[in-house]
Amino acid sequence: MQTFLKMKKKPEIKIFFVDDDPIYTKVFVKNIEDSSYYSPLVKSFLSGEDSLRNVHERPDVIILDYYLKRDNNGLNGLETLKRLSRANPKSKVIMLTAQDDLSIAVNSIKFGAYDYVVKSETAFLKVQNAINNIMYHKLLYTKARGQKLWLKIASAALLAMVISMIAFSYLYPIG
Amino acid sequence: MNSHKTINLDYLRKLARGDEKFVEDVIELFIKNTPNAIRNMRKYYERENWEDLMMEAHKIRPSFNFMGTREMEEAAKAIENYASRQTELEKIESFIEKIEKNIEEVYEELKDELRKINI
Numbered sequence: 001m002q003t004f005l006k007m008k009k010k011p012e013i014k015i016f017f018v019d020d021d022p023i024y025t026k027v028f029v030k031n032i033e034d035s036s037y038y039s040p041l042v043k044s045f046l047s048g049e050d051s052l053r054n055v056h057e058r059p060d061v062i063i064l065d066y067y068l069k070r071d072n073n074g075l076n077g078l079e080t081l082k083r084l085s086r087a088n089p090k091s092k093v094i095m096l097t098a099q100d101d102l103s104i105a106v107n108s109i110k111f112g113a114y115d116y117v118v119k120s121e122t123a124f125l126k127v128q129n130a131i132n133n134i135m136y137h138k139l140l141y142t143k144a145r146g147q148k149l150w151l152k153i154a155s156a157a158l159l160a161m162v163i164s165m166i167a168f169s170y171l172y173p174i175g
Numbered sequence: 176m177n178s179h180k181t182i183n184l185d186y187l188r189k190l191a192r193g194d195e196k197f198v199e200d201v202i203e204l205f206i207k208n209t210p211n212a213i214r215n216m217r218k219y220y221e222r223e224n225w226e227d228l229m230m231e232a233h234k235i236r237p238s239f240n241f242m243g244t245r246e247m248e249e250a251a252k253a254i255e256n257y258a259s260r261q262t263e264l265e266k267i268e269s270f271i272e273k274i275e276k277n278i279e280e281v282y283e284e285l286k287d288e289l290r291k292i293n294i
Contacts, residue, residue: 067233
């Protein structure tokens with residue numbers, strides 16, 4: 001959290017919220033959008049199919065209800081999870097589950113979910129914490145990648161300097 | 176301070192952070208969607224379709240939580256649990272009846288709240 005607070009600009013994060021309950025969706029999206037730590041771009045979808053049609057947008061985080069209704073043989077939550085994980089393995093999926101559903105929670109992780117959160121009064125806080133962790137690791141990864149690049153550039157420059165010195169000593173020998 | 180008997184919007188207002196339009200939208204969604212959800216619960220119960228009953232109760236429970244109707248939220252939770260485990264199924268009807276009996280009062284208080292918001 002201290003990393004976010006020190007930054008001049010809040011980091012952006014693209015989030016999908018997939019739940020067929022419009023009330024829960026409205027309240028949850030409001031909660032995410034009011035975050036103090038990051039600048040979220042949130043899109044909500046009422047079905048697994050809709051979310052899959054938009055997965056090319058490469059969301060950072062997908063919050064997915066396990067109990068999506070299967071109207072007209074549509075996708076349930078687990079099937080949506082499997083397809084989303086295949087289509088975009090880099091997206092972190094947080095599964096929303098019901099009480100006492102340990103087997104469903106375990107299954108969710110098995111099929112690619114980053115985490116699971118029970119739909120209870122503490123769900124908002126737990127999802128916020130999960131998103132904060134995802135953002136923190138994303139920033140660390142980006143920073144490490146940037147440092148690797150600088151290291152490569154510095155190594156190349158040093159090598160070029162050594163080669164130049166060797167070439168110079170051949171062309172203009174001392175003595 | 177809550178002036179209603181069956182609802183309590185303190186939690187919803189806390190989530191709203193001063194956004195009364197948000198509160199109004201959520202209340203309107205609740206009034207619009209809940210009748211069908213309750214009818215579905217009754218339908219699934221009578222057809223002994225326990226999986227769909229469990230899902231419907233699971234969906235409606237957070238809405239009762241947002242409206243601050245604690246007893247109805249507990250009733251939905253009980254329906255969800257019994258239908259999920261398919262045990263003590265004979266107890267489910269009393270919880271559905273409780274929701275059906277009290278929901279009209281909830282709608283009236285919510286409509287009253289909408290009138291206050293729009294003044």
